Amino acid sequence: MTDTRLVYRHRWPVRVMHWINVVCLCVLLGSGLQIFNAHPALYWGERSHFDTPLLALEGGQDPAGRPVGTTRIGSHSFDTTGVLGASRVDGEWTARGFPAWATIPGPGWLAMGRRWHFFFGWIFVANGIAYVGWSLASRHFARDLVPTRRDWRGIGRSIVDHLRFRHPEGDDALRYNVLQRLAYLFAIVVLGGGIVLMGLAMSPRMDAVLHWLVDLVGGRQSARTIHFVIAMAFVAFVLVHVFEVLVSGPLNQLRGMITGWYRVRADRKEVPHD
Numbered sequence: 001m002t003d004t005r006l007v008y009r010h011r012w013p014v015r016v017m018h019w020i021n022v023v024c025l026c027v028l029l030g031s032g033l034q035i036f037n038a039h040p041a042l043y044w045g046e047r048s049h050f051d052t053p054l055l056a057l058e059g060g061q062d063p064a065g066r067p068v069g070t071t072r073i074g075s076h077s078f079d080t081t082g083v084l085g086a087s088r089v090d091g092e093w094t095a096r097g098f099p100a101w102a103t104i105p106g107p108g109w110l111a112m113g114r115r116w117h118f119f120f121g122w123i124f125v126a127n128g129i130a131y132v133g134w135s136l137a138s139r140h141f142a143r144d145l146v147p148t149r150r151d152w153r154g155i156g157r158s159i160v161d162h163l164r165f166r167h168p169e170g171d172d173a174l175r176y177n178v179l180q181r182l183a184y185l186f187a188i189v190v191l192g193g194g195i196v197l198m199g200l201a202m203s204p205r206m207d208a209v210l211h212w213l214v215d216l217v218g219g220r221q222s223a224r225t226i227h228f229v230i231a232m233a234f235v236a237f238v239l240v241h242v243f244e245v246l247v248s249g250p251l252n253q254l255r256g257m258i259t260g261w262y263r264v265r266a267d268r269k270e271v272p273h274d
Helices: 012-036 110-138 140-145 149-153 155-163 170-174 178-201 204-217 220-247 250-259
Strands: 004-008 055-061 067-073 076-079 085-089 092-096 261-265
Touching (some): 012 220, 012 250, 055 092, 067 092, 110 140, 140 178, 149 155, 149 178, 155 178, 170 261, 178 204, 178 220, 220 250
Parallel strands (some): 055 085
Antiparallel strands (some): 055 067, 067 076, 067 085, 085 092
16 A cells, blocks of 8 residues: 655645635626626627627527527527526526526626626635735745746646546645646636736726727727636636546545645655645
């Protein structure tokens, strides 16, 4: 039997801010879909051109009077009845973009959905600023997230290992590989920063400050579309992240992110990892 030992891997600021992000992202997604359902269509430019949306989730009826949900992407349409465009609410079919189970705080409470979205949005922003500040002060960014030359040289092997679901052990398990580093940096800088900026760009009150950003992306409707796309990219990132946790030892990974302590093979001397 292989000997193992517990290593203190994640400091408490990382753990606290990680779980704050988990709560914020869940509420922001649900409340964001609630807001989106008020007008489930996306456009490019300054104004809504209703006849030619980039994306539209539509509900209606077929010739026999049965409910039909349709997802329209450009000139292409897909039947998504029961999921997108038309779904059941309290046993009754209704036209709605996303189903009720995916929205917060309820199937049709737009005003409260906006309050939840803005409230948790500012918590998300404050938490992100705190994380970046702490990471720079503690050198967490430079030490643990920015790829080194060694990382870049091993990127091919890292890709193959991920495709084969082969995960590092011992000392190697105590540091992020190059794909993890790139994924986390992308999520923090591009997705996190982008979704906040696009959210601000949608606000008419920010015209005096961010009018240049609104003009740069082509208008408020463009900002809304980019905001939605980034939100879906966040969903994809989280799904991949959760999948990797499940296949690499969920109990050990959760213990590390809850208590800070992570179990590794004791075949070599371990170096604590933040």
